[in-house]
Amino acid sequence: MRRFTFPDRLRLLNRGDYDRVFRNCSSRSSDALFTVLACTTSNDYPRLGLVVSRKAAGNAVNRHGIKRRVRESFRLGQHTLPPADFIVIARPGVRNRGSAEINRSLAAHWGRITKQCAR
RNA sequence: GGAGUCGGCCAGGCAGUCGCAGUGUGCAAGCACUGAGGAAAGUCCGGGCUCCACAGGGCAAGGUGCCAGGUAACGCCUGGGGGGCGCGAGCCCACGGAAAGUGCCACAGAAAACGAACCGCCUAAGCGCUUCGGCGCCGGUAAGGGUGAAAAGGUGCGGUAAGAGCGCACCGCGCGGGUGGCAACACACCGCGGCACGGUAAACCCCACCUGGAGCAAGACCAAAUAGGAGAGCGUUCGCGUUGCCCGCGCGGCUCUCGGGUAGGUCGCAUGAGGUGUGCGGUGACGCACAUCCCAGAUGAAUGGCUGUCCGCGACAGAACCCGGCUUAUCGGCCGGCUCCAUUU
Numbered sequence: 001m002r003r004f005t006f007p008d009r010l011r012l013l014n015r016g017d018y019d020r021v022f023r024n025c026s027s028r029s030s031d032a033l034f035t036v037l038a039c040t041t042s043n044d045y046p047r048l049g050l051v052v053s054r055k056a057a058g059n060a061v062n063r064h065g066i067k068r069r070v071r072e073s074f075r076l077g078q079h080t081l082p083p084a085d086f087i088v089i090a091r092p093g094v095r096n097r098g099s100a101e102i103n104r105s106l107a108a109h110w111g112r113i114t115k116q117c118a119r
Numbered sequence: 120g121g122a123g124u125c126g127g128c129c130a131g132g133c134a135g136u137c138g139c140a141g142u143g144u145g146c147a148a149g150c151a152c153u154g155a156g157g158a159a160a161g162u163c164c165g166g167g168c169u170c171c172a173c174a175g176g177g178c179a180a181g182g183u184g185c186c187a188g189g190u191a192a193c194g195c196c197u198g199g200g201g202g203g204c205g206c207g208a209g210c211c212c213a214c215g216g217a218a219a220g221u222g223c224c225a226c227a228g229a230a231a232a233c234g235a236a237c238c239g240c241c242u243a244a245g246c247g248c249u250u251c252g253g254c255g256c257c258g259g260u261a262a263g264g265g266u267g268a269a270a271a272g273g274u275g276c277g278g279u280a281a282g283a284g285c286g287c288a289c290c291g292c293g294c295g296g297g298u299g300g301c302a303a304c305a306c307a308c309c310g311c312g313g314c315a316c317g318g319u320a321a322a323c324c325c326c327a328c329c330u331g332g333a334g335c336a337a338g339a340c341c342a343a344a345u346a347g348g349a350g351a352g353c354g355u356u357c358g359c360g361u362u363g364c365c366c367g368c369g370c371g372g373c374u375c376u377c378g379g380g381u382a383g384g385u386c387g388c389a390u391g392a393g394g395u396g397u398g399c400g401g402u403g404a405c406g407c408a409c410a411u412c413c414c415a416g417a418u419g420a421a422u423g424g425c426u427g428u429c430c431g432c433g434a435c436a437g438a439a440c441c442c443g444g445c446u447u448a449u450c451g452g453c454c455g456g457c458u459c460c461a462u463u464u
Contacts, residue, residue, distance in 0.1 A: 006138065013419065014383090049419065060160090060437050065423090068139095072424045075138065099424080 006075040012049030012085060021049065021085045027116035029109045032093030033102065034070075036109040038084045040117060046081040048074045052090040066090055069099055073106040081110060082117040 012018055025037040041047070050067050057063040070088050074081075088109075094102065 004137065011419075016382095018419075051419090061435095064437065068423050072138080076424090 004075055004078070006071065006078075010045060010047050010074075010078065012047055012087070017047075017085065018049055018087065021087050025087075026084075027113050029112040029116075030091070031105055031108070033091060033097060033105045034094065034109060035089040035091060036106075036113060037087045037089070038082075038113045038117065040082065040084045043083050045083055046074075046078055047085045049085065049087040050090075051087060056090040056092050056094060058095055062095070063090075066094055066102070069102050070106065073103055073110075077107070077110050080114065082114055084113075084117060086113070 012021070021037055021039045024039050026040055027038045029036045048071065050070060052063045052066050054063065057066050070090075074086070074088075088106075
């Protein structure tokens with residue numbers, strides 16, 4: 001049975017990782033809520049990085065909430081995603097959005113990026 | 120019961136499931152336990168801790184500001200004094216000095232401080248005129264009106280031409296003493312002074328007391344690349360640092376010797392001025408003794424997602440070295456003390 005855990009292995013951990021994705025991003029997808037960048041890797045698993053600014057999300061409680069919901073979406077979708085490094089950037093549109101809307105938006109992004117990587 | 124006031128507390132609960140961080144255990148898979156706040160916030164004060172400066176002095180700068188106590192310390196807290204508000208419980212106050220000096224006091228008003236006279240009141244004394252009623256001059260006055268935030272003690276009686284601390288009584292004020300209090304201060308105690316002292320010190324200033332600089336990205340250790348350091352001697356023109364400045368001091372400089380430490384990692388990093396309970400001391404803040412508990416520790420940064428269910432449908436809001444305060448944000452609810460009003464037996 002597949003596990004849906006989310007250890008350090010599946011995260012971008014330092015500035016170097018982030019810079020590489022920003023420089024070499026091979027596909028991107030965005031809407032009013034998020035911009036998602038992706039960069040294919042030689043790993044056999046996907047990894048996630050988050051950028052949630054105070055400007056986009058407001059105070060610390062809201063920013064944490066958004067990060068948590070994005071991580072949750074990634075965790076549950078990890079086995080359908082291609083082996084790439086992702087960065088999810090929150091945009092001002094995410095303010096005051098419910099979990100349902102956030103999940104719907106992210107699902108669309110995951111699908112689009114997976115299709116782009118397959119080409 | 121209604122209105123009010125003060126203090127304390129809670130901050131959705133429960134269940135299932137998938138996850139995250141730490142600790143323990145296990146060879147491992149795993150399992151067990153624990154996991155945000157009263158403000159975690161603003162970074163406004165005070166301390167611990169760390170490194171630097173630690174020779175010291177002067178000037179400057181900043182802060183605090185009734186008294187006593189508490190505390191590691193404070194700009195905090197407690198108790199007390201004084202002033203103001205409230206019927207009251209209670210609340211509010213940067214609350215030292217204005218006869219050391221300088222400055223300022225808009226508008227209005229005659230006048231805003233070495234000290235005034237616009238309207239008014241008076242015409243006793245002196246002079247002039249007179250129709251003998253008075254009128255004018257020279258003057259007196261600060262009671263009344265008016266202006267203002269503030270107008271040179273208040274009330275009453277006497278007094279007077281009208282008035283006035285001009286005199287007297289009471290109240291107030293100032294100075295000296297006495298008594299009580301650790302003190303701030305108080306006194307329906309005594310004496311002296313008719314009163315001589317407007318306000319403003321979050322204006323300069325004076326007085327008393329306090330303050331070295333930076334901050335956990337502090338700092339310590341392990342350590343790839345590249346080339347940077349450590350020790351000893353010599354020297355003090357210049358530059359840099361040392362607290363803003365002046366001294367003073369240190370480093371850079373030259374010679375010799377030694378081998379080295381950025382990315383990353385580990386520590387700092389959570390047992391503490393700690394919580395809870397009981398007893399004792401104290402009006403209280405708080406202190407002491409004993410017992411007991413271990414209560415987040417991340418580092419691209421954990422404490423969450425989904426489902427069900429219940430209720431009064433859940434505010435402000437997320438630890439980042441740690442404490443003590445202050446301030447600000449905040450849906451709703453609970454408990455207790457006290458005050459005022461109404462009412463029942």
